[in-house]
Amino acid sequence: MNDVPPRPAPSERVRVTGPRTRRPRRTSVASEIDAQTEVGEIYMRSLMRTQLRLALGTVLVLASTVGALPLLFATVPWLRTTRLLGVPLPWLVLGAGVYPLLLLLAWSYVRRAEANERSFHDMVGPR
Amino acid sequence: MTTVYAVAAVLLVSAATLAVGAVGLRISRTTSDFYVASRTVGPVVNASAISGEYLSAASFLGVAGLVLLRGADMLWYPVGWTAGYLLLLVFVAAPLRRSRAYTLPDFAEFRLESLVARRVASGLVVLIGVLYLVPQFQGAGLTLRTLTGSPTWVGELIVAVVVLLNVVAGGMRSITIAQAFQYWIKLWALLIPLALLVMHWQHDRHDGAAAGRLDVRAWIEPMQRDHSGYLTYSLILATFLGTMGLPHVVVRFYTNRDGRAARRTTLSVLAMLSVFYLLPTLYGVLGRVYAPDLISSGRTDSVVLALPGRVLGGLSGDLLTALLGAGAFAAFLSTSSGLVMSVGGVIGQDLRSRRFGGVAAFRIAASGSALVTLLATVLTSGLAVAHAVELAFAVAASTFCPLLLLGIWWRGLTARGAVAGLLVGGATSVSAVVTVMVGAAPVGWLGAIVGQPALCTVPLSFATMVLASLATRSRLPAHVGRTMVRLHTPEEIELDRGSYHPETSRR
Numbered sequence: 067m068n069d070v071p072p073r074p075a076p077s078e079r080v081r082v083t084g085p086r087t088r089r090p091r092r093t094s095v096a097s098e099i100d101a102q103t104e105v106g107e108i109y110m111r112s113l114m115r116t117q118l119r120l121a122l123g124t125v126l127v128l129a130s131t132v133g134a135l136p137l138l139f140a141t142v143p144w145l146r147t148t149r150l151l152g153v154p155l156p157w158l159v160l161g162a163g164v165y166p167l168l169l170l171l172a173w174s175y176v177r178r179a180e181a182n183e184r185s186f187h188d189m190v191g192p193r
Numbered sequence: 194m195t196t197v198y199a200v201a202a203v204l205l206v207s208a209a210t211l212a213v214g215a216v217g218l219r220i221s222r223t224t225s226d227f228y229v230a231s232r233t234v235g236p237v238v239n240a241s242a243i244s245g246e247y248l249s250a251a252s253f254l255g256v257a258g259l260v261l262l263r264g265a266d267m268l269w270y271p272v273g274w275t276a277g278y279l280l281l282l283v284f285v286a287a288p289l290r291r292s293r294a295y296t297l298p299d300f301a302e303f304r305l306e307s308l309v310a311r312r313v314a315s316g317l318v319v320l321i322g323v324l325y326l327v328p329q330f331q332g333a334g335l336t337l338r339t340l341t342g343s344p345t346w347v348g349e350l351i352v353a354v355v356v357l358l359n360v361v362a363g364g365m366r367s368i369t370i371a372q373a374f375q376y377w378i379k380l381w382a383l384l385i386p387l388a389l390l391v392m393h394w395q396h397d398r399h400d401g402a403a404a405g406r407l408d409v410r411a412w413i414e415p416m417q418r419d420h421s422g423y424l425t426y427s428l429i430l431a432t433f434l435g436t437m438g439l440p441h442v443v444v445r446f447y448t449n450r451d452g453r454a455a456r457r458t459t460l461s462v463l464a465m466l467s468v469f470y471l472l473p474t475l476y477g478v479l480g481r482v483y484a485p486d487l488i489s490s491g492r493t494d495s496v497v498l499a500l501p502g503r504v505l506g507g508l509s510g511d512l513l514t515a516l517l518g519a520g521a522f523a524a525f526l527s528t529s530s531g532l533v534m535s536v537g538g539v540i541g542q543d544l545r546s547r548r549f550g551g552v553a554a555f556r557i558a559a560s561g562s563a564l565v566t567l568l569a570t571v572l573t574s575g576l577a578v579a580h581a582v583e584l585a586f587a588v589a590a591s592t593f594c595p596l597l598l599l600g601i602w603w604r605g606l607t608a609r610g611a612v613a614g615l616l617v618g619g620a621t622s623v624s625a626v627v628t629v630m631v632g633a634a635p636v637g638w639l640g641a642i643v644g645q646p647a648l649c650t651v652p653l654s655f656a657t658m659v660l661a662s663l664a665t666r667s668r669l670p671a672h673v674g675r676t677m678v679r680l681h682t683p684e685e686i687e688l689d690r691g692s693y694h695p696e697t698s699r700r
Contacts, residue, residue: 096686096687096688099678099682099688099689100688100689102674102675107674110674110677110678110681110682113681113682114602114677114681117681118602120283121283121284124279124283125280125283128276128279132272132276133429136269136415136416136421136422136425136426136429137422139414139415139416140415140416140421140422146414146415146416147414154265154413154414156265156268156414156415157265157268157413157474160265160268160269160272160415161268161471161474162471164272164275164276165272165275165467165470165471166467168275168276168279168463168467169460169463169464169467171279172278172279172282172459172460172463173460175279175282175283176282176456176457176460179283179287179456180453180456183453183683186682186683186686187683187685187686190682190686
């Protein structure tokens, strides 16, 4: 328990240098993506991740509202019987109320997905 | 008199469909016209066409029948069939358009770089297509029988012939215009009679008649049946995820100009479906008030057609019934055309290589699939296929949904993983469907699972694809990086997107 391995002596910092063979290449992001370099891959992954996060966020909202309805109806009895405007609440929600929500989610998704693509375009830019 | 008006209305819709198709015929010249309308169709026309194609007999007649029969829980069908487009929008619409794949097998071949994956996908397209087509043909037969008393094969034959003439003569361009037109027929054909029926109902309610029939607890309150929690969530999963895997829906995305247009088209489709699906529910409720005897006679599917005659009667009843008959036929014709197009397109692409040119191969394949379906409809007339449409969603959700989601968003999906998942998801969901169709479904929990299999088969299929892909990690498709560039970057950025094109690739 007590024999702690001896620490290696702190070595002196060595500076590693290489001969400069050529000037740094000036490449556009587009050609990095075309050449599938690491930089190009980073740009691609970031685009995919942004769009996927937006998609999953939309689905999360859908699941926690529309997707929660069966659970709510099953566990909260008064929700099944309450009437609004003379119509039983489940019929009003499922028969009509859900659709505006779906449209709102879709509209906001389209707006933001296009904005993401615009900023990707600005970053990658023309060649 | 109903008979005369109804026959006139059905003939009128059929003739109008053919006439609108004939306009397209003059324009369709090349293979590209046939397959994809040359991508010159605007978003609103395209959205009407997608909605027109999507709203089948199950939506026009079936939903009202289900609501009449089983009440609140059935409202999830129209909700799910609409929400399916939201899932399609956020995960699939733009990348699928950008892939330039025309069919699901094209997508499988392009993404996975595997001919085996292509063949498995082709088989599943034909399977889902037929599962969806047979109820359309049968519905046409039953509708014409309800309207005129003719034998069921008359309606089946009419639909087969009109679809065949239209698809074979005009291809996708004519189908696009004809289907855009059919969305509006269907909407007005439900809306006009409904307005008059509801006015009549309000009048009756003041007199206090027929009010008590709606106050049945098990019908009016959701979640009152055995296993309703499982059944409802399974239904939600099947419809939310199944829409993106329907072959005739996916084909439509190729006709958009670019990925951005594909998103906007999907948004318009959501709006159009949201308006349409407000209506069938009300027919179901009115059916409960005015035609409850249809429940005991087992003919709930005819409630939409039966209501005007029972509530209004006389000349107006006859005319409105004829209008609804026309709408129902528009539903059969548009969905069947779309399915025959996409199944024919898939088989045609595989036929094309050697003996036939593109157009000839497509014509042969489309006629073949229409005739085979007609044969299958006649052969299965004794089986309970009326709800095969609902089950087709479960099959699509268990096969093509994981293929698209993982293929688009996960680089790690391999050809072997995808094929394993397609086979496992396909085999389990199809065996459930077959069990239900031959009437061998057990009772209790097992019966609930077989009747609504998605909640079991969808996770199973996803898990199989992921695990099998991880196990074959060393065999990633060679160009997966380039594929991701094509799927996700906007078209206006000039990038190398690889060379795959469905119309030129060798196979």
